[in-house]
Amino acid sequence: MPRQPHHYPGLRIWAALAVLVAVLASCGADRNFKKGEKFLALGEYFDAAAQYKQAYSKSKPKDRTARGLYAMRMAYCYNRINSNGKAIAAYRNAIRYGADSLQTHLDFARALLKDANYKEAEKEFLLVLDSMPDNQLAKDGLQSARTAKAAKDAGSRYIVKKMDIFNSRRADFSPMFCGDQYEQLFFTSTRNEAEGDELSGITGTKNGDIFYSQKDDKGKWGRPQTITSGLNTEFDEGACCFSPDQRVMYLTQCVSDPSYPRYATIATSNRADAAWGKATKLEITRDTLSSFAHPAVSPDGEWLYFTSDMPGGKGGLDIWRVRITAAGLGGVENLGEPINTAGDEMFPTFRPNGDLYFSSNGHPGLGGLDIFIAKTDKSGKKIILEHPGYPLNSQGDDFGMTFEGAHNRGFFSSNRGDGRGWDHIYSFEKPEIIQTVTGWVYEMEGYELPDAQVYLVGNDGTNKKLSVKGDGSFTEVVEPGVDYVLLATCKGFLNHKEEISIKPTAESEDHVLQFPLASIRVPVLIDNIFYDFDKSSLRKESETALDELVKLLQENPNVTIELSAHCDYKGSEAYNKKLSQRRAESVVRYLIAKGVSAKRLTPVGYGKMKPKTIRKKLTEKYTWLKEGDVLTEEFIKKLDKEKQEICNQLNRRTEFIVLRTTYGMFDENGQLKNPPKPKEKEDDTDANGNEDIFLIE
Structure with missing residues (x-):
């Protein structure tokens, strides 16, 4: 009998080992999947994606159900952390292994839009609409896929430049101007200098902190600096804004226990001198299971706008607002249509003229989050949405704008062109001819009056209340051919009025007015x-x-x-x-x-x-005098002759x-001659009787 070949026993051993490895691999994939599920439940998408990826690589191609599930989970997580290229690859695998649904194809199509793959996105949107013809996100997505290339080719007058001075190798986003002369820029960054030593399970980077950059006297921006006054923590801080007087910072925080799902909250920080204090949570509602983020204060300081997923919205994330009063916050209002959609509306911000800018992936655009402008018509009732086009918008996420005064220029953030999905800060400018009035409100013989209020009335029906900045200044856009009256008021001071007629010009012009207010308390x-x-x-x-x-x-x-x-x-x-x-x-x-x-x-x-009696302002001119000095004969004669003559001049x-302050206000019986009339309730309803909750006041 011939002997069996000696290699047969070896083949049987390797076959057995192969079965054992397959079993062990299956167990390993399951362990990774379970870890991924735990991370996902906590919202730690980066760590979850890493576990799903390992589970996918350990599973066999013939395990179609498992592989499809792992791919779907990866796609979701990559989508959440802006790794769009990886998300697209994961969606393709999920579809290949039969784990797809109509929602999968909708999400895949939206990711393709963000990748500027418009033709394939169109096919995916059509597939969804074939079964769900009323799906608004698919309808708007299809419109985007069909019109985005032409919109990009058409371009716009916006000029966009990447600002390397602000950017790091991580995420830098949501810039916000601060300072009376816009000399500071605050923004969020996950760079290595952020507080704490741990990497976030959500993003794979350090938790975000607020940094700032200072402009020097020559207009050059300095390297970003961290805030060391206790504002930043080892947790997430970011997306901030400021009250009109710039004494209060509103910011987004995520500081809850990492062992539980984390919800974003809005907090406030007060400025003491030049330092920002520790942030304190702002309770907008008693809802503890919804996120509140991306605060924005209206130019008049009366409304706080924000992003939330609380119940009662239109779907996804919506933009809401709440009134700011001396007694606290009022009730919340959803901005409703046409601003909010079934998609996500985020990052509200205001141009000083009252136009609301926000980002959305629910309106037709170029892909990802696009910036939109919400304006009201002349009646103040109807909201008009405007898409500012390319290059302000791109196929990526574009969001977080801030304006340098009245002009259409400033900074915003975008992850365009970054394969890893990092956000970076860009400058923008749209050349335009505008006329402005800049005013300075200050006390006669004294300093600026940041607590002053200025009223602007024009013969075109304009009637506005303007806030004054910390240096006593204000700037307002005015229209050519209109006559304006401006009245400055402040408690403890007499009013001051200025009139100005705005003539048409061929280029931008700033009209400067002075408002010296006389005190009613001192000479x-x-x-x-x-x-x-x-x-x-x-x-x-x-x-x-x-x-x-x-x-x-x-x-x-x-x-x-x-x-x-x-x-x-x-x-x-x-x-x-x-x-x-x-x-x-x-x-x-x-x-x-x-x-x-x-x-x-x-x-x-x-x-x-x-x-x-010498007041403080005068000591800036005559440094040898002190506040409170009284220029008596005895005081003067102790000075040298030149200073004596100056003091004598001040006395003359x-x-x-x-x-x-009540002359002529009362009649002979002591009754007020012109008592105020009861204020009539304003009609805040539109032609259909619906209350308009988006009035730019």
């Missing part, structure tokens, strides 16, 4: 009042300042003032008192001749009885102080 210097030497007669060059005083009294008709004149210590007390009295009376006669009632004016000559002055 106010009337600068540039000149008398003939040793006489009370007013010189011609005094008329400009006095005409300003006439205007001030006309704008504040219920005010009475004491008009006082003062001398230095030279000469006899009696003589100085008489001379100053005559000078005060000369000013009063001028005011009366200009139409101011004599009943509103009290002339008083103090001579040298009331030497000037004409001032006024407010005596009453």
Whole structure:
């Protein structure tokens, strides 16, 4: 009998080992899948995708059901962390192994859009619509697939540039200007300098922190810096905005226990001097199972807009708003259609003119999140949506805009062209001819008044309340051919009014106005009042300042003032008192001749009885003086001759102080002559009787 070949026993051993390896591999795949499920339940998509990938690689091609399941899970996770290329590959495998559904093909089609693969995306959308003809996301996606290439080819007037100075090798997004002159830029980054040592199971990077960059005197941006004042934590912080006065930061946080599903919340941080304090959660509702993110404050400071998946929305993530009051937050409102869709609407922000910018993957666009502009028509009722086109939008995610003042320029974030899906910061500018009014509100002889309020009224029906920045300034876009009246008010000060007519121009122009407000608590210097030497007669060059005083009294008709004149210590007390009295009376006669009632004016000559008290603003010019110094004869004579003469000049002055603010307001019976009328309730409904919850006020 021939001997069996000696290799037969060896083949049997390897066959047995192959079966054992297959069994062990199956067990290993199952372990990886279970780990992936745990990570997915916590929203840790990066870690979950890694486990599903291992499970997929350990499974056999003939295990079609398992492979299809693993691929589907991978696709979902990659989609959530913006790894679009990997998501597309995973969707293809899921479909290949028969794990697909109509939702799979819809998600696949939307991923193809984001990859600018418009032809294949069109086929996938048509497949979905064949079975689900009313699916709005598929309808809008099909429109995008058919029109995106032409829209990109058409382009727009936007100029977009990548800002390497801000960007790292990780995600950098949601830029936001801060500073009265827009000299700081805050943004979110997952760069290595972020707080904490752990990598996020959600993204595979460090948790996001808020960083900022400072612009120098030459307009050059500096390298980003971390905030070391306690604002950032080892958890996620990002997507911030500021109140109009820039004293409060609103930011997104995710600081819940990592062993449970994490929900984003909105928090606030207050600024003390130049430092931002530890963030405190802002309770918008009592809902603890929904996310609240991407805060944006309306230009008037009266509304907080945000993104949420709370019940009552249109699907996915919606944009909501809540009123900000002195007593706290009011009830929440969903912006509704046409802004919100069955897709995701996120990252709201405002241009200073009141236009709302937001990002959506539910409206027809170029793919991914596209930026849209929501404006209201002239009636203020109908909302008009505008797609700003390419290159502001791309096939990737485009979001998180911030504007440098009234002009259509600033920064935004996008993951276009990044194969790993990292977000980067870009600059944008759309050249346009605009006219603006820039005003400065400040106290006479004092500093800026950031608590002031400015009212703008135009003969075209414009009626706005403008907020003042920390440096006392404001900027507002105005229209050519319109006449405007601007009134600045502040508690403890008299009003100041300016009028301006805007003429058409061939290029952008900024009209600068000054709003010096007179205090009702302290004497106010009337600068540039000149008398003939040793006489009370007013010189011609005094008329400009006095005409300003006439205007001030006309704008504040219920005010009475004491008009006082003062001398230095030279000469006899009696003589100085008489001379100053005559000078005060000369000013009063001028005011009366200009139409101011004599009943509103009290002339008083103090001579040298009331030497000037130095206020802080004056110490900037005369650094050898201190706030609170009183320029008495004794004080002056201790100085050198040059400084003595300066002090004597400061004592020789004409001032006024407010005596009453109720002149002419009451009749002989003490009743208010013109009581305010009850305010009629505004009609906030449209032609169909539906309440309009998106009014740009």
